[in-house]
Structures are given as C-alpha cells and as structure tokens.
Amino acid sequence: MGKPDAEGHGPAEGLPGLPPEWGRVVVPDDASALAVEATQIRRELRRAGSLPGGHQALGLPLVVLLVAVLTTLAGLLAVTWPRANRGADRPTPAPWSPPATLVGRALPALDLVDADDAPVPLRGLLPAMIILLDGCPCPDRVGDALAAAPSGVSVVTVTGGRTPSARPTIERQARALADPAGGLRSFLGQPARPGAATALLVDRAGLVTRVLPELGTSDTYRNDLSVLAG
Structure with a gap:
C-alpha cells in the first residue's frame, strides 16, 4: 500500500510527470523495500556486461528504472520530512517603553x-x-x-x-x-x-x-x- 502524503491526501501511487507506458509507480512505506529492485539492477548490469552490445540493449530500460527509483526516493523524502510548526517563528513582543x-x-x-x-x-x-x-x-x-x-x-x-x-x-x-x-x-x-x-x-x-x-x-x-x- 502507498503511504498518504503529508497533507492528508490519498496514497502517493501515481507520480506526476512520468510516461503512462511506465505503468503505476507505487511509493512503498519502507525504503528498504527497494532492496529487491537494487539487487535486480546490479544483476542485470553484470549480465549485460558479459553480452555483446549488452550495454546498449539495456540502456533505455535501465535509465527508466533508475528514474523511477530516484523519483520514489524523492517522494518518500517529501512525505516523511518533518515540517516546522506553524506560528513557532512569531516575534516576541518587546517590553513597553515611553516614546522618547x-x-x-x-x-x-x-x-x-x-x-x-x-x-x-x-x-x-x-x-x-x-x-x-x-x-x-x-x-x-x-x-x-x-x-x-x-x-x-x-x-x-x-x-x-x-x-x-x-x-x-x-x-x-x-x-x-x-x-x-x-x-x-x-x-x-x-x-x-x-x-x-x-x-x-x-x-x-x-x-x-x-x-x-x-x-x-x-x-x-x-x-x-x-x-x-x-
């Protein structure tokens, strides 16, 4: 399940600005859930390095996957980043003194x-x-x-x-x-x-x-x- 954003809206499942052919990008509640994707990327990189033209074949899908991962991490930071309490920066009234x-x-x-x-x-x-x-x-x-x-x-x-x-x-x-x-x-x-x-x-x-x-x-x-x- 996606995690609701800081403003109380629905789950941050669909991220704006991504091509529709990428499908639905789900923001996990725990960043450790991305470990599986990271392991898969490393495996594919090693496999592509051993095949002729492998880097070119995997170039575009790899870029897409990296963008999705980075976008997911940015969404997690935006949702979980602590926000300052409103009104905490109000100035303290100065003590009264007669106008000189x-x-x-x-x-x-x-x-x-x-x-x-x-x-x-x-x-x-x-x-x-x-x-x-x-x-x-x-x-x-x-x-x-x-x-x-x-x-x-x-x-x-x-x-x-x-x-x-x-x-x-x-x-x-x-x-x-x-x-x-x-x-x-x-x-x-x-x-x-x-x-x-x-x-x-x-x-x-x-x-x-x-x-x-x-x-x-x-x-x-x-x-x-x-x-x-x-």
Whole structure:
C-alpha cells in the first residue's frame, strides 16, 4: 500500500510527470523495500556486461528504472520530512517603553471634564504633573505626588470615561478630571497597563519634560517637580 502524503491526501501511487507506458509507480512505506529492485539492477548490469552490445540493449530500460527509483526516493523524502510548526517563528513582543519623542513636544490643547461634566482646558492647569489612572487607581502614588509637588505645580489625575476619580489627601487635593475621548492616552501613544499609573510632567510653556510609564515613589521625580516650579 502507498503511504498518504503529508497533507492528508490519498496514497502517493501515481507520480506526476512520468510516461503512462511506465505503468503505476507505487511509493512503498519502507525504503528498504527497494532492496529487491537494487539487487535486480546490479544483476542485470553484470549480465549485460558479459553480452555483446549488452550495454546498449539495456540502456533505455535501465535509465527508466533508475528514474523511477530516484523519483520514489524523492517522494518518500517529501512525505516523511518533518515540517516546522506553524506560528513557532512569531516575534516576541518587546517590553513597553515611553516614546522618547514625547519629551520636548507640546501638550495638545485638550478639554477634559470635571465631576460636573464641565469642560476643563488641560493646558490651563500648567505647570503640572498629570497622572493617568486608567490602568490603576493607585491612591498611594497620587498621595506621594501631592506631598512632593511644590507650590505652583498642579497635580492632575485623569481617568477614562466621564467620571473623574477624586480622592481626599492629607493636605492637598488633586484636580480630578476625566478623558472620555481618550485624547491624552492617544497622545501618549501606548495603551493603559493594568496595575500601573502613568505620569506626564509638563512645564508652564506646555512642553513635556518627562514621561513616567510606571509611576513609582516621589524620589524618582522630585527634582523634576522642582524644575517645573522654577
């Protein structure tokens, strides 16, 4: 019996491209089955060598038989050759990092909304540390930012949807706004990361001075806040 090919089609009995007078060429399951044909070829070669004109008489049949054997071996290789798993070469996603081009760029003139659903121009709150809370409410990080921000530097929290998240603090209150259109996140150029708050530091001229993709303790940005206040 012939062996089905790798794509699940029927037995590879008829090989394309061979003359019909050769008859049916069957691909065996085991290549050792060709040993009988190989022994017969060697016997015929020895016999032809001892007869006058033997090489010429056997020339064409011998070529046909050799082609059939080689074609059979090629078919076996095509059927049994291991194939790579699909999808194994997919690239591994690179870790997220803030676009370096944001630093020095102007903050777009975005209108966010407050708790009364009233529009609030974001550029009217500068200089500011703007904290995006769409990935994490992170009250501790907001409290650290409020405690570290010098006078004159606003701390603005921004959530998605239309409901800002206002949380009382020990001394100051962050300006809580919502961004229903997602304009600020679009400007950042990266989706929200679950469990992480993202912050932008923007000076009074409206230029981004630093991007904090994962807001940590205030020690990592205290000096930047002092520069904003200058």
